[in-house]
């Protein structure tokens with residue numbers, strides 16, 4: 001089913017990327033739990049090591065379980081190939097390093113996942129790569145920021161934690177004229193709700209830990225691109241050399257999780273719409289950030305570029321950090337935890353948890369207030385999630 005676009009999304013999550021029968025006619029693919037692969041003879045070794053054969057050498061470079069996951073993800077994101085990584089951060093940092101060299105610069109949106117922000121603002125400058133933080137919802141600001149040394153525009157849409165929606169198509173048009181690569185972190189939407197490569201992005205990255213897994217039992221990452229040569233280079237010059245390889249067992253769990261991605265995303269979103277409506281009407285809630293709300297700033301762009309609005313919501317409680325602490329401590333059903341995309345509803349306070357890497361003045365400047373709470377709406381009955389929030393408020 002390689003890049004066979006005639007099947008629907010749910011079918012591709014189950015069958016996509018398969019290259020034939022499984023050993024012993026097993027319904028499910030085996031976990032190839034092996035570090036190395038045996039060559040038939042020196043000629044065979046020569047063929048494989050020089051990429052003249054697709055056979056396997058060593059799991060840090062490739063493995064059949066990983067290849068199946070990569071092929072399936074490439075189909076789901078309409079790419080020509082994918083690379084699996086040990087974590088979302090391994091995918092993101094490898095992709096950034098693959099395009100950048102000293103004296104280049106990178107433009108990023110104001111709000112990013114905390115560790116991505118740290119890579120950009122702390123690690124890259126050590127290698128003389130400058131960064132520019134821009135409000136990418138304002139395309140004029142982007143145009144002004146671009147200069148002759150800009151190599152990458154990197155952002156999340158919807159962004160973590162405040163669900164900012166960035167117009168991927170418009171950003172890609174601006175970048176294309178100047179030969180700048182557009183890299184989109186699609187973790188919040190998942191390939192079910194959004195396909196950035198179809199909107200003009202060059203590379204899409206995922207924390208597969210989240211919706212792709214869906215069950216909170218794997219840490220993993222994936223990068224997908226339209227350019228097959230780039231994927232080959234990302235895999236063998238970066239993933240394989242930095243060594244951030246995914247384990248075959250995790251790839252197998254992700255293949256299992258993917259089978260229900262569409263089913264889960266539909267239910268996640270259904271629940272999130274109910275939760276967002278509840279929060280919007282609650283007197284103790286100051287603001288609700290959810291792209292599905294008609295009066296949310298990015299709603300119209302989200303409607304255009306996404307197939308739905310997802311299940312991540314942030315909201316501000318009337319009060320400060322002390323009130324937020326009281327609120328989260330009263331929560332019974334939802335779990336106080338970082339991460340997202342699991343069956344369980346997860347709740348967290350970005351300013352002191354996922355985004356504590358941001359300096360305080362930047363948290364304030366970018367609107368990540370002490371009274372902000374982020375909720376990853378799970379798959380429980382939505383009435384129970386709402387009842388839990390209500391009693392805690």
Ligand SMILES: Cc1ncc(COP(=O)(O)O)c(C=O)c1O
Pocket residue numbers: 087088089090113115116156160185187188206207208209219220221339340
């Ligand atoms: C939007 C986003 N990107 C990337 C990451 C990093 O992924 P991982 O924890 O799999 O390294 C996260 C983690 O929360 C995230 O929320």
